[in-house]
Amino acid sequence: MLSHCSALRQVDSMGKVFYLSKTTVVVCSILGIGAACTIIALSVVYSQEKAKNNESLPPTEKPTTKPPVTSSPVTTPSSDNPWDQYRLPKSLVPDHYNVTLRPWLTPNETTGLYIFTGQSTVEIVCVEETDLILIHSNKLNFTKQANGQYATLKSASGGTVPSIIESFPVTKTQYLVLRLNGKLVKDHRYHVFTDFTGELADDLGGFYRSEYMEDGKKKVVATTQMQPTDARKAFPCFDEPAMKAIFHITLIHDTDKIALSNGEEKESSPITIDGKTLQQTVFKPTEKMSTYLLAFIVSDFGYINSTLDGVLIRIFARKPAIVAGQGEYALNITGPILKFFEDYYNSTYPLPKSDQIALPDFNAGAMENWGLITYRETALLYDEDFSSNSNKERIASIISHELAHMWFGNLVTLRWWNDLWLNEGFASYVEYLGADKAEPEWNVKDLMVLNDVHRVFAIDALASSHPLSSKEEDIQRPEQISELFDAISYSKGASVLRMLSDFLTEDVFKRGLQTYLDEFEFGNAIYTDLWDHLQTAVTGSSTSLPKTVHEIMNTWVLQMGYPVVTINTTTGSVTQEHFLLDPDSEVTTESPFNYEWIVPIKWLKNGDIQDPIWLQVKSALFNEMKTTGTDWVLANQDVVGYYRVNYDQANWEKLLNALSTNHEVIPVINRAQLIDDAFNLARAKIILTELALNTTKYLISERDYMPWESALDNLDFFYLMFDRSEVYGVMQAYLKNQVTPLFEHYKTMTGNWTDVPKGHLDQYNQVNAINLACRSGLEECQNLAKMWFNQWMTTGVNPIHANLRSTVYCNAIAAGGAEEWEFAWTQFKNASIAIEADKLRYALSCTTQPWLLNRYLEYTLDADMVRKQDATSTIVYIAGNVIGQSLAWDFVRDRWNYIFTQYGGGSFSFSNLINGVTERFSTDFELQQLKQFKEDNAETGFGSGTLAVDQSIERTIANIKWISENKQTVLNWFKTEAAL
Template identity: 40%
Template structure:
């Protein structure tokens, strides 16, 4: 609650007490006197609030503190005519940091899991003030030791001894804002520099945030690690700081650690062997002064890890000694990608080294700390002969993503989390470019369409989606936007821009932007300006048009458009109409709020067959309709729009054009349509039908050609879109017909791929095989199930199964899940034992997912319980994976949701403020809901926990909307689909 609401509540309480009947009467004079006293009390209360109530700068409205007067201007805090409903969590700018000198002593062997900290912060004062407001959470500050000293005039920004003490009046905490406020006795003068010294004790928590503890075992011995995860707002848990991305400063870090361990940080360090008083078994590591950077990019790790460096010494990997060989692939590709990005951005990597650490416990996939990237083990480690091709690509993807951040996010940082997408969207796009540079045979630039663009469409088609650029304040709100919109949609619209202004212009504009804003912060308009200048200079964009004008329609509006093409077959023209695409067509915008986008229009036709030209031939300039007067194609020939699906929009056609496309797909020459556009047609058709914009008979007719398709992208798009049909129909009477139809489509591709992992197969062939086998086995394909069960049984009877697994790595996911699904407790127990014993993170991940495939409900219930139980063998970082696996099981989904609902408080306590895990659990456990009873249960869950859903409210709203859409979809389409399936399988 905001302070203004608290004041109103206090006034309401006074009024209620004054007006309450006491069984007596009051004279007019007495009433007047009491009223006067009451008004006087309100004045006194207001004055007290004015002078003493804590706020973002420690005191609201102090007449002598110039920084306070404008602190809440425009933010609706305590305005004269308005009452705020939103807490302002931004720091004042009257004091800004220049330099931190941080000393930390973590006690990870002593068992109390605390750390001692001391920080000296050199600050510049920009306005006269009596308050220094910074962030501090979950620490005990020794207020008696706090000092503020003014630098002499000739100081020049370095800490010296000749400094003047500034008295401290008091120190207060604003816990809602996570502020620690130092109220000085004297005025801090604008233009002067001061050093703030704070001594404190912090806690090495187990919530995987801030400065936290992790562990692993060797034999029966537990090895402890102290490590960090600060993004977005958890540096304040490790040291008092100005924890906002725009408030960059230089850092000099000192870590005291046990002599038998090592520490690493953002910069290179040296060991100081001087004995530490009272800690004879410790010694200091002192690190070089850093470049200016944001607090969320600071990092340090204390461990007993083994290390290995690249030939030039610039890149190093740190990992458990037992898994050091699993880091070979990361160490091989990281220097290559780093060098590639130096050329791509035309800017050298600015730090002296790059370390990468594989952590046993890590909440996200990885974190781009400058010069010290931290990873979950599965995102950095790859074991030849054990891990899969998919694991290998995952490692390459994450390494490239985090290295891209070293420029986009670290060198230039968003001024505030509103523009988080500038970090994540760019890294999520450029990761594919970096990966393609080292693994060109994987065709990852093609994979982007099915893994990113089509993937995020599903979320962005909900009314409860959000713009890419979204105003956020409280840390909970900030964490909430670390989702597929910021990552996948951000990447998709950047790819679109890369194509419509051309790659050369795009790269030059990026380089200019990074150079101009280096070591500073920026907003999206700064990027748009740099790209506009370059596009105008190179003549690829009319000077009357700006990138800002185009891209604001994609970043500031929720959702995306569907372009409907209606051809005039007599005149050879077409009318294009745009409107927002929503899965629930009944959930539409109000009449005066119809969003429109700047849409780059590309197309090709049967007689042109040019699927390479992605520069737009026409724009829909935020206009509802345009006409293309000459399509340059005959009436009996098809036209396909959105070439290579470079535009972030869906395309619908009139019935005749759909029929022409379906005819082409069913010819032997269907590959004349590009692979990406075949994937697009499948994804668009099935999702247009799902939204009620296309007849399901037409959409399913599009899928019929798959009986002859052999390429990965169209099959991946089909599997994703048909996965919705599978989820919705699996509990209905028509499912047997769907199963027969799907197996019929799979027949040819199953024979081609086979149940054998062939060494040397192209990446996309391997991926196709795994998807085909997964579907075939789950649909009960006899040969598939028999192969899986046989291979799993052979493993069970293998001597020393932990070291002699006969199952090919790429087949493991299919074999494990299928055998456990059709087996019983013996198969489950065997897999659980292998999970506990394996040393390879990717193998643990495969087994963890497969264990949720069993049809034994009591085992699934126990498995869910183990996921949120300390020391059960399942790490906290992997608990969400367990819920997702169980919920993916048709038997397990209701079990998973019921567990979530009944054990909500336990789950919330176990994960703390780990929003990512909780949101993933909510979404996975509700994904298949499609009945009124299940919707009622969702509403009840929201009501039961309304006061506790702050960190997960958007996820719950999205699941409710999705379930409503599922119910309506089933009512509207079940009979139509069943009739079509009966005809197709007759």
């Protein structure tokens, strides 16, 4: 193992010499920039931003005069230019950076823009002789140096260097190009210095600003989100994950603010610039790390802290949130989760501190910046009076996810974004292990089946899905990278790694993981490097595999989709087929394995565990799976395998009989599986729709959460397909009949709704009981929701338990009119706790008044009404309302250019918008609209939502066919069952 300490000492001594030599220059030049230079830089930013903003305005709001033209020359790339390539050349690698930044937290009096100024010196090592320096830069404006260029170049060890003869930005590929009059020498080191200005915009990317109100005053936070390709918006850098370097960060800020970065604070002292006293905070050098993990923040937040085995743990947030104790839960569980991962990885936490900060505006859920993790407020802050148990679980899971990355992703980083699935899939798997350590009574590990496996099954069953691993050359542009942050990378990645850990055994999996981290620490790897280490661990263990780890896992990683395994219990025949939700869809993606997988099968016979088998071919005979009499077989025990299971009709009937007579003989996870598999097999026309619906009949006796949640997830599809048709009424009658015993069960358990169920999953199922009872028209439930909400409106005291607020708010607003909506809107705008605001924001979409929904849609384009981070999800909420569906779709189509410019290009959540507003589509007319939408906006583009457009078209075609083939059957089934 490379010595962590010796590597750090070498970095630190080298960095200190360089850093001290720059201090005087940094202070005098960046922050003593004359007013004239600042105004010139500002005017450039302003003109560019104004032009950009004008493009994003609705047509009627555009100015009639042309915007000023930027004074910075921009070269249009051609195929002959090296800077036309999106990937950096291999000729130069960074060693370390010195970056000093000053964010201005008040708008400029002349332009009204918020800006930051900065200087950077990067020491580069020449690997191959070159007369060209390409360094990433996006939306930065550079001050010309004494040489007349946008940068200066010096030797790190003295001697002559080539002159920069030309420097210019390239917008398309996001470079600052430096052309030299001679070549840099191999193995020599050089310093590239730049002086720049950027906008501290509210676009949630790079170095940006977040705003909030406190004591009637607007507060501004300067913060960052670099992943995947936005570090280049903060300073010029080699912005690729393999270009690891050490970073020396200095922040200049107002004296009443605090500054944070990845490294520990080294020193903070007053400094006078242009007659104003400011604070200069210098941070210790980071470990060798990727640019996308950088973070620096200036705020006036408060914090709480603790220390565990010498590691400083701090939780930062708005001061009122800290005073209210909302950071306590995160602080209490961070230490145990860190210790769990230290044991799991057999590796000490590699940093001296673990800062976690809750931001009012944040595009993702959280970001694993090394040593300074950033979160949405809803993902970090917990308040017992306002946070539900699902909010609490989400906080534990997300903290666990991000802390898992401190080793897997940060210490060892994947070489390029095409392997993002391993980074995010791994963290999405082990987040359950860490959360289980923090809250062992929750049984949270079981929930991965619902949250990840079943969730991604729906997407991976489309012909427009994609393999986990892409070719490196196919992922080049920033929007292509952003598109990878999808359910396949996260949830399928997690699911196949869970399967791998299961068939290897957890001990073998951990051993291979530990040696992998040991070999590649502070470096980069590719996913097959992990397979190598796991194979070595298998070789030294008692685990027996039919093939190598590579051979088994390649069938799951290099081809999209998954199999349906069909078991004939009469003959013992077991077969596999590529499962497609629409069996008539055309699969154009070639598979290196002809859509066959090496499938591990754990199974039960009459509830008893059997020896696992492996299905390695298309079809095989397993005599042990033959049954006689009343014996039944159930495969994929606890759904550890990433596949669906079908059976012969006789075995299906035996399983349904077991459910109806003694459902607990089947494990609870597999009860959820039977429902989910049956409904999806029916949609794929593999079994009859009546058989799938029959799996819900036993629910009248079911009290466990997972089967109910599985049923509701699948019945949501029936709501989407039929809530505009005559099927809706009889479906409601049937579901009301099925859920009433569950509703009564929780009414009794809670003493007429005065107590909270003790079990974590019981609390979840209480919410399901109330939600479905109200939704299906149970009058007692609807009256209860209206009574609670009215009590809040009339007394000003909210009587609704945090667990029930989302569903009660929604049902009360749906039953009410403008008065209820306006009350909820006022509560939303006045909410000081983000989790409560989120509940209200969702509930506001439940109104049945079209004019209120239209007004709400308009609010999504006004950041003063709905935060930018929440805009797309709010539109999706409205589309989820049957009355809001067409309104949201018309709104998105009408405002596409504006929405795309403001929220689209690089937003991780952008595909959710397209999927969300089209989810109910099931008519030829809607299909034609969707195709026209794709055609009309081809020039504007869809950014990270490009694949989602094709998936929506495919899903709509499948929905049309499914309704035409099943509507009458479903109507007849519900009529019969509802009449019983």
